[in-house]
Amino acid sequence: MCLALEGRVLEVKGKEALVDFGGVRRKVNSEFLKVRKGDKVLVFNNFVIERLQGG
């Protein structure tokens, strides 16, 4: 559980989102939770699992 990371969605394309993790960018799977550009999200092993408040 301590392995999840918070990041900010920069771009969404289909079921994939480009997320910024404090300067490191990764394409992650967002098929299980719809996200939008600017959302603050919690990501675990490349899957978006939660939209965080304050996003």
Next chain:
Amino acid sequence: MFRVLPIKDKELFLRYAIPCGGVLVRRGELREELLRRLNRWVRDGEETDLPVGNIFKVATRMCTILAKRLGKNEIDAEVIRRYFLIEHEKALRWRKEIKPDLNVKECLVYPGRILKVSYDKILVKTPLGEKFFRKDFVGNLKRNDWVSVHYDYVAEKIKTSYVNRMLKRGRNG
């Protein structure tokens, strides 16, 4: 909205999730009293209706994703073991690529062989070395049994097929 699937085997889920509870308490994400109640639930078989999915949100959501990918509509024992025994390692590698400075080795579940069983503790040899673990959640274990360990707890006795997969991942890691 993320719809989580129901957890079929809550006791097994908690055997693996409770050991992470100390970290959640330190972060202020879980009350210590609640963690004690969860512990009693598994250790003493006390009936309770605590919302496990809300308490261990990350694990429940990842188990939901794994279950859906396996075509299941609930989080069963196979999904729980797959998440805690196998997927955790992948998550560690993924996270290390992004935040390499973080030491999260302790978060992982490891296989281990029992060296000695005493009244309240079990000495287990794991890939990290020999260490005494709590035996709150397990009974009827003996020397040479293979078990899974998480933080300070023995979670359960495991099959050699899981042991081999976990040891293999370590060699490849």
